[in-house]
Amino acid sequence: MLGKTYDSQVCSIARSLEVIGERWSLLIIRDALFGGATRYSDFQRNLGIATNVLKARLDGFVEAGIMRRHRHSEQSGLHEYLLTDKGRALAPALVALSEWGDRWATDGEPPILYTHSVCGNEVGQQTVCAHCGRVDDPAEIQAVIGPGMPAGRVPREA
Incomplete structure (x- = not known):
């Protein structure tokens, strides 16, 4: 397994x-986003994940601010794990991964469709240029040095 930091x-x-x-x-x-899971038991039942792994992931999400732990009932001591804005902001990435999987990792028709709850139409992800609009050819996308790159890591020009 890869290390935890890069x-x-x-x-x-x-x-x-x-x-x-x-x-x-x-x-x-x-x-949590698309299946309505909020309780530890929901995640465990849906995923069949080992309890120690699930606890570690949920604790990590709370620590990272992706989820917040909310006491479900004072009497039972049970908690719900609710997505924060930071967690809900992962929805476009998951839709994009799903679209990639539908094209490259699934035989046949897509097993899940994402729709807009307001109008019912299908939702998809696009790469958009602020000037030209939609970019369909990945070869047209390039990575360039951004303002957050540490000065010591910027390649020197020859």
Whole structure:
């Protein structure tokens, strides 16, 4: 298994993986976002995940601010795990991963469709240029140095 940190990587993808990169993480978030799961028992039943792994993931999400722990009942001592704005902001990434999986990792028709709850039409992810609009060819997307890159990591020009 990979380490938990990617100290040598100066990249927002690597930083994201430190928080949500473990194999169960996105499935837990998927069930919270789209399946209505809030209780420990919901996640355990839906995913069949080992209890120690589930506890570690939920605790990590609370610590990272992706979920908050809310006491479900004073009498039972049970808690719900509710997504924060930070956690709900992962929805577009999950829709994009689902679309990729529908195209490249699934035989046949998509097993799940995402729809807009207001009008019922299908929801999808797009890569959009602020000037030109939709970008359909991934070869047209390039990575360039951003303002958050540490000065010592910027390549020198020859």
